[in-house]
Structure formats: C-alpha cells, structure tokens
Amino acid sequence: MMNKQDNDLFGIEYNEENRCFTLQMEHSTYIMGLAGAEIQAQTGSEGMAGRKDYLGHVYYGKKVRSGAGRALLREKEYSYMDGKPGDKCTFMDGFPFEYSFGGTGDFRPDSLEVRNADGFVGCELTYRGYRIFDGKKKLEGLPATFPGKSASASGISEDTKTLEIDLEDTALGLVVTLSYSIFRGLDVVARSVRVANEGARAVALEKCLSACIELPWENREIVTLSGSWARERSIDRRPIGHGRVEVGSKRGISSHQEHPFLAICSEDAGEEKGEVLAMSFVYSGSFTAEVERTQHDALRAGMGLSDHNFSWTLTPGSSFQAPEVLLVYSAEGFGGMSRTFHTLFREHLIRSPWLHKKRPILINNWEATYFDFNKEKLLEIARVAKSAGIEMLVMDDGWFGRRSSDNSSLGDWVVNEEKLPGGMKALADEINALGMELGVWFEPEMICPDSDLYRDHPDWALAIPGRAASECRSQFVLDLTRPEVRDYVVEIISGILESANIAYVKWDMNRPLTDLGSTMTAGGEILHRYMLGVYELQERILERFPKLLLENCTSGGGRFDPGMLYYSPQIWCSDDTDAMERLSIQEGTTLIYPPSAVGAHVSICPNHIVGRTTSFATRGVVALAGTFGYELDITKLSEEELAEVRGQVEQYHAYNDLIREGDFFRICSMSPLSKNNTDRPSYAWMSVAGDRSEALLSYVQVRGGANLRSEVLYLQGLDPKGVYQLQDGRQFGGDELMNMGFVTDRIWGDGASTLYHFVRVS
Numbered sequence: 157m158m159n160k161q162d163n164d165l166f167g168i169e170y171n172e173e174n175r176c177f178t179l180q181m182e183h184s185t186y187i188m189g190l191a192g193a194e195i196q197a198q199t200g201s202e203g204m205a206g207r208k209d210y211l212g213h214v215y216y217g218k219k220v221r222s223g224a225g226r227a228l229l230r231e232k233e234y235s236y237m238d239g240k241p242g243d244k245c246t247f248m249d250g251f252p253f254e255y256s257f258g259g260t261g262d263f264r265p266d267s268l269e270v271r272n273a274d275g276f277v278g279c280e281l282t283y284r285g286y287r288i289f290d291g292k293k294k295l296e297g298l299p300a301t302f303p304g305k306s307a308s309a310s311g312i313s314e315d316t317k318t319l320e321i322d323l324e325d326t327a328l329g330l331v332v333t334l335s336y337s338i339f340r341g342l343d344v345v346a347r348s349v350r351v352a353n354e355g356a357r358a359v360a361l362e363k364c365l366s367a368c369i370e371l372p373w374e375n376r377e378i379v380t381l382s383g384s385w386a387r388e389r390s391i392d393r394r395p396i397g398h399g400r401v402e403v404g405s406k407r408g409i410s411s412h413q414e415h416p417f418l419a420i421c422s423e424d425a426g427e428e429k430g431e432v433l434a435m436s437f438v439y440s441g442s443f444t445a446e447v448e449r450t451q452h453d454a455l456r457a458g459m460g461l462s463d464h465n466f467s468w469t470l471t472p473g474s475s476f477q478a479p480e481v482l483l484v485y486s487a488e489g490f491g492g493m494s495r496t497f498h499t500l501f502r503e504h505l506i507r508s509p510w511l512h513k514k515r516p517i518l519i520n521n522w523e524a525t526y527f528d529f530n531k532e533k534l535l536e537i538a539r540v541a542k543s544a545g546i547e548m549l550v551m552d553d554g555w556f557g558r559r560s561s562d563n564s565s566l567g568d569w570v571v572n573e574e575k576l577p578g579g580m581k582a583l584a585d586e587i588n589a590l591g592m593e594l595g596v597w598f599e600p601e602m603i604c605p606d607s608d609l610y611r612d613h614p615d616w617a618l619a620i621p622g623r624a625a626s627e628c629r630s631q632f633v634l635d636l637t638r639p640e641v642r643d644y645v646v647e648i649i650s651g652i653l654e655s656a657n658i659a660y661v662k663w664d665m666n667r668p669l670t671d672l673g674s675t676m677t678a679g680g681e682i683l684h685r686y687m688l689g690v691y692e693l694q695e696r697i698l699e700r701f702p703k704l705l706l707e708n709c710t711s712g713g714g715r716f717d718p719g720m721l722y723y724s725p726q727i728w729c730s731d732d733t734d735a736m737e738r739l740s741i742q743e744g745t746t747l748i749y750p751p752s753a754v755g756a757h758v759s760i761c762p763n764h765i766v767g768r769t770t771s772f773a774t775r776g777v778v779a780l781a782g783t784f785g786y787e788l789d790i791t792k793l794s795e796e797e798l799a800e801v802r803g804q805v806e807q808y809h810a811y812n813d814l815i816r817e818g819d820f821f822r823i824c825s826m827s828p829l830s831k832n833n834t835d836r837p838s839y840a841w842m843s844v845a846g847d848r849s850e851a852l853l854s855y856v857q858v859r860g861g862a863n864l865r866s867e868v869l870y871l872q873g874l875d876p877k878g879v880y881q882l883q884d885g886r887q888f889g890g891d892e893l894m895n896m897g898f899v900t901d902r903i904w905g906d907g908a909s910t911l912y913h914f915v916r917v918s
C-alpha cells in the first residue's frame with residue numbers, strides 16, 4: 157500500500173500493513189522492515205521460537221513517503237542455487253540486517269558477537285516488539301545527545317521522538333534493544349544499543365557495535381579523518397572498492413591517528429552539493445568504524461566500541477549499554493553535513509553553561525615557559541596580558557609536587573610552594589587583583605613512577621600482574637576502573653579547586669593505554685570501564701563546580717570527540733599552533749565540530765613545532781576561528797606586536813558572537829572536499845549570522861606566487877536579496893556575492909590574510 161507523501165511530517169510510525177518502521181526527519185527518511193519469517197521457521201528451533209521475522213534495513217536518504225520501498229529487502233533473492241529459494245545460509249549472508257550478528261551464516265561485518273557459556277560463538281536476532289515515545293532516555297554513565305530546550309525535566313519533548321525495537325535470541329535468552337531518536341528540524345538519527353541477559357547462563361559479548369547501516373552501492377566514496385600527534389584530523393577521501401575498509405583506535409583514546417567518524421558520499425559530493433551519509437561516535441576510547449562493499453555491491457557500515465581486547469561478561473539479569481552513534485544525512489554536501497553536526501552538538505550535546513557565552517580570552521604559559529616558571533614570572537605575564545585586554549591566565553604543567561620536567565610527580569597534586577609561595581590561593585588572589593581570572597592545568601588520569609602516590613599505591617597503575625608496564629612520557633595510567641582510585645582523584649582535584657578562585661581547568665591526558673591489567677577488573681572490560689571512569693570523574697567534578705569552564709586536551713587533540721564535548725564546551729585542538737598547519741587541522745575538526753569548541757591560540761614564531769614564521773595578523777585570523785587565546789611570553793613582545801594583540805582582542809570582541817553562534821561555511825581549501833573551487837593554495841571560510849544580517853569571511857593565502865590575480869570566492873549562506881556592505885564601504889548584492897563571486901583584494905606573501913566583515917544594509 158502507498159501512504160500519502162510525508163514531506164512535511166516529523167515523526168516515527170509503524171505501518172501494520174507492510175510491517176515497516178519509518179522515521180521522518182527534516183529532509184530525510186529512514187525505513188526498516190520486518191521480513192524472513194519463512195526462513196527462520198526452517199530452523200530446528202521452530203518449535204521453540206515459532207515463526208519470527210528479522211529486522212531489515214530498507215532505506216536512508218532523501219524524503220520519501222512512509223513505509224515505501226519494502227522491495228529493497230529483496231526477501232526472495234538470496235539463494236544462488238536454482239530451485240532452493242529458501243536456503244537459510246544464503247539468506248543470512250545477503251539480507252540487509254538492520255543490526256547484524258555473527259556465527260549463523262552472515263559473513264559480512266558483525267555488529268554483535270556473543271560467546272555462550274560453553275565457549276561457542278553464535279547469535280540470531282529476531283523481532284520481538286517496539287515502543288515509540290516522546291523525548292529520549294539518558295544512557296547510564298555515558299555521554300549522549302539529549303532533547304532540546306523544549307524538554308521537561310524528565311526529558312519529555314515533542315520535538316524529540318524515540319523508537320525502541322526489541323530483538324531477541326531465544327536460545328541465549330538475550331534481548332537486544334535498538335534505540336533511534338530524531339530531533340525536529342535536523343537530519344539526524346541518534347542510535348544506541350542495549351543488550352540484556354534474560355537467560356539462565358552468563359554469556360560474553362565479544363563485539364557490540366552501536367549502529368550498522370546497509371546501503372545500495374552507487375559509486376560511493378568514503379571520507380575519514382586521520383593523522384598523528386600535532387597533525388590531527390586530516391581529511392582522507394577514496395573510492396570504496398570490494399572488501400573492507402576499517403578505521404579505528406586500540407589506544408584507549410579516540411586518538412590522534414584515526415577519528416570516530418566516517419562519511420559515505422556520492423562521487424560528485426563537494427562542500428555544497430552531493431549526498432553525504434555520516435556516522436559519528438559519541439565516545440572517547442577505542443573504537444571501530446568499518447565499511448564493507450559486499451559480493452552484491454551493497455555497502456554495510458558499522459560503528460561502535462572496538463572489539464580489540466573487548467569481552468564483556470553478561471551474567472543472568474544484567475545488561476550492557478553500548479554508546480551512541482549519530483547518523484547525519486545531507487543532500488547539500490559536506491557543508492550541509494557539518495552544519496547539521498554543529499547545530500546538533502550545540503543544541504543537543506554540549507551541556508556547559510559556557511556554551512553560548514563569550515569565553516574569557518586566555519593566555520597560557522606552556523609555550524612561554526614550559527616547566528621553568530614561578531609566581532613572579534606568571535604575574536609578569538599576567539600584568540602585560542591584562543594591559544593588552546587579555547582576561548585569564550592559565551597556569552599549565554609544572555606547578556605541583558617536584559615537577560620541573562615531565563619525569564615526575566603526576567598524582568601528587570600538591571602545590572609546589574618553592575615556585576608558588578603562598579600556594580594556589582595567593583596566586584589566584586594576585587591574579588584576581590589584577591582584574592584577571594585564573595585557570596589551572598591538571599592531568600588527573602596519570603601517575604608517575606616517581607611520585608609519592610605511586611610509592612604508596614603501586615597497584616593503582618594499570619599493569620598486567622607479573623609484567624612491567626610500559627612507561628610513556630615517564631608515566632603510567634591510573635586504574636580508573638577502581639572506585640577508590642576515582643574517589644581519590646575527585647577529592648584531590650576538588651580540594652585544589654576549593655582552595656582558590658579557579659575559573660577554568662585544562663584537563664590533559666598524555667599517553668595511550670597499554671598493559672591492560674588490573675587488580676580488580678577483567679581484562680576484556682578494562683578499556684570500556686576506564687572510559688566510564690573518566691566520564692564519571694568529569695561528571696562528579698562538574699556537579700561540584702557547575703560554573704567551571706572545562707577544556708579537555710589529550711596531548712593536543714587526541715580525544716577531540718563528541719564524548720568529551722558532553723563535558724567540556726571546548727577541546728584543545730592540537731599541540732601544533734602553527735597558523736598554516738592549523739588551517740587543515742581546524743578544517744578537519746570543523747567538518748564535525750562547531751568553531752566554538754575548537755581550542756585555538758596565537759603562539760610565538762618561529763613556531764615551536766614546525767619552525768615556521770607567519771605574520772602576527774594571520775596567526776590572529778586563524779585563532780579567531782576557534783576559542784581564541786594566546787600561548788607565548790607576552791613580556792617579550794615588541795610595542796608593535798602588543799598593539800597587534802590589542803587589535804586582535806578588539807576583533808575577538810567584535811566577531812566572537814558571530815563565530816561562536818553563526819552558521820559555518822567552508823568556501824575554499826586545499827582538501828579533497830573542496831572540488832568545486834580553485835587549485836590555489838588558499839583557505840577561506842565564513843561565519844554567517846542565523847538571520848543572515850552579517851557575515852565574516854576569513855581568507856588566507858598559504859603560498860604567494862608570481863603574477864597571480866586576485867581570487868574569486870563564491871560566498872555562501874547570505875540572503876540573495878540582501879545588500880551587504882563591507883567595512884570599507886563597498887556594497888554588494890547577496891546574489892552577486894554567492895553567484896558571481898567576491899573578488900578578493902590582492903595580497904602579497906606566504907601566509908597573508910584578510911578579514912572581510914559584511915553587514916546587510918537592506
């Protein structure tokens with residue numbers, strides 16, 4: 157039966173007649189169908205299980221009417237043997253399972269792998285029932301999206317709807333609940349999975365992904381983000397051939413190397429056009445994201461917890477909650493995808509009271525002094541910074557224990573009074589007296605072998621009994637799977653935060669997890685329980701200090717992911733503060749995350765990481781595209797440079813509301829997504845106010861060249877009927893700027909830049 161067209165509908169429904177579930181979003185539709193009871197009934201377990209359907213994936217894409225497209229399940233097509241249309245094994249290996257399971261005939265990537273009490277791997281999920289309700293449930297102990305502002309205290313909102321579908325394995329006694337939430341106005345499906353053991357015997361989950369999706373193959377490409385320390389989130393794009401592509405992390409952090417994100421796009425997809433289907437994992441630890449182009453040229457993509465060193469025992473009566481995966485559909489290319497993620501994160505993920513506030517302009521002493529500082533030096537920096545309009549001093553690593561290099565003292569969170577006479581309070585009082593705020597660096601998850609904490613509690617470090625753990629930056633990782641270790645960390649950090657007026661915390665984490673042994677926790681559960689421990693720590697600290705501005709950091713951007721954003725409105729993007737390198741790092745980051753979350757500072761030249769010199773002005777233009785701050789010894793700047801700082805501070809105050817709250821558009825770049833533009837080594841991006849009344853265009857020429865003409869940039873997001881005036885008085889039509897293009901001023905030199913501020917005048 158054909159339903160009416162649902163183009164204006166937002167909601168979720170189950171259609172009895174054709175046994176399909178439909179999720180209707182702003183411009184997209186997601187459909188699943190029940191099928192295959194005949195196949196299931198062939199099994200010897202028929203008497204026990206009866207005839208039950210499987211849940212299949214029908215469609216995810218541009219809006220279609222509810223319940224359409226059931227033929228895409230191709231129920232009768234899977235046999236390759238003539239005259240045997242109901243062959244179960246071939247059915248299992250071809251049917252587009254909505255949530256795949258291993259061991260019973262499906263040889264494509266599994267979402268769920270279960271080992272029973274006798275050690276055998278096998279699972280078969282059939283349909284049991286469903287529920288549809290307004291709002292969205294919390295995921296116990298995990299970061300996750302939440303209903304928007306219109307929600308009641310208990311999370312009920314008509315603007316957020318949830319479908320829960322129960323699948324079951326009757327032989328194992330497992331109930332697997334798939335959860336789907338949608339948000340009015342957004343092309344997003346938030347998915348998660350809960351597995352409950354209702355059987356009589358324990359089972360082990362060997363793999364438990366959060367989402368699986370089946371797509372027909374239509375010359376698709378895959379986009380992922382990869383890199384290394386100080387080279388995070390570089391955009392990688394390639395065609396999807398046969399076989400499997402996997403990105404992931406086994407490091408216990410989402411990592412600098414790969415990112416918990418993947419996008420499948422049409423070949424023609426660019427910044428403004430083409431189809432993109434993206435998956436983002438709300439998690440900060442080890443993960444996997446995989447796509448297989450199957451023997452029949454379909455694509456199966458999955459995302460969730462890494463199955464490396466993962467084995468979770470489910471005793472009878474217990475359950476396991478897998479974290480959330482966010483699906484975004486865009487028919488407006490990568491730009492549309494990014495803006496959907498940005499809105500989703502700003503309205504449904506970041507909880508901080510700082511989210512919509514202008515953050516204080518900070519100066520961090522790391523690149524200014526490294527470990528070599530004392531109170532006098534910090535105050536000297538603060539005084540000059542204050543005179544230039546900077547609002548907060550952040551004291552980085554080295555203020556505690558006997559830490560004068562990275563060799564010792566993590567865990568000993570006691571102020572070093574040789575460096576800071578009078579302790580934290582005296583420093584905070586003097587900084588406050590200057591009219592500035594104080595921020596402080598911590599690395600709470602670590603313990604140095606050379607620390608009093610380790611001498612007292614050697615078993616508090618993760619290590620495999622009988623094996624010496626690997627040191628990294630002269631430190632071990634605390635066993636945060638243990639409640640007493642978490643209590644210690646919360647108490648010691650809270651003590652410091654209570655002892656003085658500290659407005660901001662930089663929460664650092666500087667090594668991957670290795671040597672996964674614990675005196676308390678089973679090996680296969682350590683990685684995930686560790687992550688749950690980190691989330692608990694941040695939750696408890698924020699409950700105690702709700703006004704705190706928290707910035708997460710993991711050797712730069714090693715845990716820049718939606719999980720951490722649930723706790724901190726901003727994350728240090730990379731230890732590479734070089735403005736030219738930051739162009740691509742920040743571009744890769746804003747593919748998913750809003751500029752308001754991107755920690756970005758102006759630092760000194762030659763740059764400490766790459767040795768490059770870039771103009772002070774361009775360093776400001778690039779840092780303005782994030783949270784903005786400084787990371788240099790301001791006492792050593794010349795008068796001219798100090799005047800530039802004052803100018804940048806003014807720019808921050810003039811433009812930050814627009815950058816923080818506006819819609820973000822990438823206009824041109826050197827990335828493989830920017831197919832529709834020039835081959836010039838330049839970057840341009842725009843922030844446009846929600847009501848299109850003003851826009852800021854930032855343009856950076858990475859490399860100058862001989863005899864180059866000015867560049868033509870096709871602006872986006874403006875009102876085509878509006879007239880916009882630049883700061884120099886020139887006026888342009890919105891249609892003109894977007895369709896004919898804006899001709900940049902000719903600029904000279906490598907790394908030169910210009911900021912163009914457009915205000916609509918009619």
Ligand code: DGJ
Nearest residue numbers: 522552553709711712731
């Ligand atoms: C790594 C961070 O990314 C840096 O900004 C700095 O805080 C150092 N750690 C301090 O050890």
